[in-house]
Amino acid sequence: xxxxxxxxxxxxxxxxxxxxxxxxxxxxxxxxxxxxxxxxxxxxxxxxxxxxxxxxxxxxxxxxxxxxxxxxxxxxxxxxxxxxxxxxxxxxxxxxxxxxxxxxxxxxxxxxxxxxxxxxxxxxxxxxxxxxxxxxxxxxxxxxxxxxxxxxxxxxxxxxxxxxxxxxxx
Amino acid sequence: xxxxxxxxxxxxxxxxxxxxxxxxxxxxxxxxxxxxxxxxxxxxxxxxxxxxxxxxxxxxxxxxxxxxxxxxxxxxxxxxxxxxxxxxxxxxxxxxxxxxxxxxxxxxxxxxxxxxxxxxxxxxxxxxxxxxxxxxxxxxxxxxxxxxxxxxxxxxxxxxxxxxxxxxxx
DNA sequence: CGCTGTCAGTTGGGAAATCGAACCGAGGAG
DNA sequence: CTCCTCGGTTCGATTTCCCAACTGACAGCG
Numbered sequence: 189x190x191x192x193x194x195x196x197x198x199x200x201x202x203x204x205x206x207x208x209x210x211x212x213x214x215x216x217x218x219x220x221x222x223x224x225x226x227x228x229x230x231x232x233x234x235x236x237x238x239x240x241x242x243x244x245x246x247x248x249x250x251x252x253x254x255x256x257x258x259x260x261x262x263x264x265x266x267x268x269x270x271x272x273x274x275x276x277x278x279x280x281x282x283x284x285x286x287x288x289x290x291x292x293x294x295x296x297x298x299x300x301x302x303x304x305x306x307x308x309x310x311x312x313x314x315x316x317x318x319x320x321x322x323x324x325x326x327x328x329x330x331x332x333x334x335x336x337x338x339x340x341x342x343x344x345x346x347x348x349x350x351x352x353x354x355x356x357x358x
Numbered sequence: 359x360x361x362x363x364x365x366x367x368x369x370x371x372x373x374x375x376x377x378x379x380x381x382x383x384x385x386x387x388x389x390x391x392x393x394x395x396x397x398x399x400x401x402x403x404x405x406x407x408x409x410x411x412x413x414x415x416x417x418x419x420x421x422x423x424x425x426x427x428x429x430x431x432x433x434x435x436x437x438x439x440x441x442x443x444x445x446x447x448x449x450x451x452x453x454x455x456x457x458x459x460x461x462x463x464x465x466x467x468x469x470x471x472x473x474x475x476x477x478x479x480x481x482x483x484x485x486x487x488x489x490x491x492x493x494x495x496x497x498x499x500x501x502x503x504x505x506x507x508x509x510x511x512x513x514x515x516x517x518x519x520x521x522x523x524x525x526x527x528x
Numbered sequence: 529c530g531c532t533g534t535c536a537g538t539t540g541g542g543a544a545a546t547c548g549a550a551c552c553g554a555g556g557a558g
Numbered sequence: 559c560t561c562c563t564c565g566g567t568t569c570g571a572t573t574t575c576c577c578a579a580c581t582g583a584c585a586g587c588g
Binding site for chain 1: 384449456459465470477500506507
Binding site: 417436 | 574
């Protein structure tokens with residue numbers, strides 16, 4: 189294993205990227221999450237902030253709620269109204285948004301409309317310049333330093349024999 | 359500035375996330391980039407690896423090429439064939455894929471089909487567990503430690519006065 | 529030479545998602 | 559009573575998507 193070139197016969201959906209995109213890869217979904225993360229919890233605010241058509245927004249919000257990324261929380265009784273908030277799973281999507289934002293700032297926008305700042309405890313605020321670092325060894329974890337291997341589950345998904353080294357059925 | 363709640367009147371597209379998603383947010387685009395990053399450069403391999411319909415794949419590949427994320431490179435003359443390769447911009451999308459994969463492994467797949475490993479120079483290979491770290495200060499750069507402010511460009515995009523502190527017109 | 533196969537797309541027709549604008553219903557506010 | 563806000567629905571027109579079949583250029587075989 190540990191290959192840069194194509195390692196095994198293409199596990200079509202045997203990769204969590206596909207799974208993630210099925211939940212948050214449709215149009216508007218990530219922008220909705222951006223809006224909620226930025227503190228816009230109400231339907232109308234999200235609609236304005238994203239520019240999504242209201243019926244699409246309804247669909248995406250419901251999908252994200254059933255996906256467990258957002259939750260609906262009432263904020264008023266008299267006119268019964270609820271807003272949308274990030275769940276733990278939703279908060280864990282912020283790195284995805286951050287990656288997209290950093291990429292867009294670098295490659296899309298001539299002049300980024302928004303600047304991210306970093307305000308860590310005990311440090312002065314400064315422009316952010318983030319990279320993926322491995323918690324285990326403290327080294328950068330991107331590109332060619334990252335390799336991948338199929339788990340047994342992945343093997344099953346892609347229709348490969350359970351294990352090719354030993355233990356293949358009689 | 360530096361707010362967690364909604365900081366300014368919703369700059370609808372004034373955010374590079376929207377720009378990024380316009381280039382790589384359509385269906386199949388990120389999976390195509392995944393395939394190419396994994397060493398599948400040929401049309402048929404990408405089609406098989408992603409499961410995308412061939413006409414959609416044609417459309418996405420062309421879009422990604424004109425977006426500057428992929429480039430078409432001939433790999434055979436006699437039957438004139440070309441494959442697709444990542445540009446620098448394309449390689450910079452890998453953190454996005456990695457973020458999606460980590461998220462999916464955590465929240466979508468009961469048992470991840472693919473396991474990412476980290477093989478840094480001079481360290482033994484081990485399972486990856488990455489987080490965003492700020493290159494400037496070395497501190498984690500996610501969640502509430504990250505704030506944002508509108509640049510002049512963003513201000514213009516969202517139709518706000520050039521600067522609200524001083525220097526506002528007459 | 530004909531036959532088969534590979535590869536990179538096209539083409540065509542139907543199904544599904546998307547869009548914008550208008551509409552709705554429950555509740556204040558004046 | 560009338561107007562307004564908020565959170566959606568509904569509608570018809572457009573766009574995108576999917577699938578399966580097809581094309582065209584070439585290679586290899588007999």
